[in-house]
Structure formats: C-alpha cells, structure tokens
Amino acid sequence: MRKVRASELGSFNYCKRAWWYQQQNMPSENQGAMDAGSHEHREHNRGVKLAVFYKWLALAVLVLAIVLTIWILR
Numbered sequence: 001m002r003k004v005r006a007s008e009l010g011s012f013n014y015c016k017r018a019w020w021y022q023q024q025n026m027p028s029e030n031q032g033a034m035d036a037g038s039h040e041h042r043e044h045n046r047g048v049k050l051a052v053f054y055k056w057l058a059l060a061v062l063v064l065a066i067v068l069t070i071w072i073l074r
Contacts, residue, residue: 012019021028028034 008019011022
C-alpha cells in the first residue's frame with residue numbers, strides 16, 4: 001500500500017480530474033502559466049523577506065538612536 005501525501009489529498013479535493021492526470025504522469029498543458037506563477041511567487045517571497053529585514057533594521061536603528069540619545073543627555 002502506497003502512502004498518500006496531504007498535498008495529493010488537496011489536489012484530489014480541488015480537482016479530481018487534475019489529480020487523475022497527475023497519477024497518469026501526463027504533462028500539464030499550461031506549463032508556461034504554471035512556471036510564470038512560480039516565478040511570481042518567488043518574487044513575492046523575496047519582497048516579503050526584504051520587508052521583514054527592513055522592519056528589523058529600522059527597529060535596530062531606533063533602539064540605537066534611543067540608547068545614544070540617553071547616553072548623550074546624561
């Protein structure tokens with residue numbers, strides 16, 4: 001008995017025909033669109049990671065500014 005992955009269940013639940021095609025190892029007819037979608041997801045992920053980095057950088061600069069202000073005013 002083969003193991004069934006959660007992603008396979010999700011694929012079956014979303015579209016039973018697409019799941020069947022995957023089981024038959026049939027290539028997707030919209031591979032170009034799927035590749036473009038994967039590229040868009042990678043670009044979005046990179047933008048999100050950059051935004052998180054800038055958020056932490058801004059917080060570090062703010063903390064440094066507060067520490068330096070307190071140190072100078074002493």
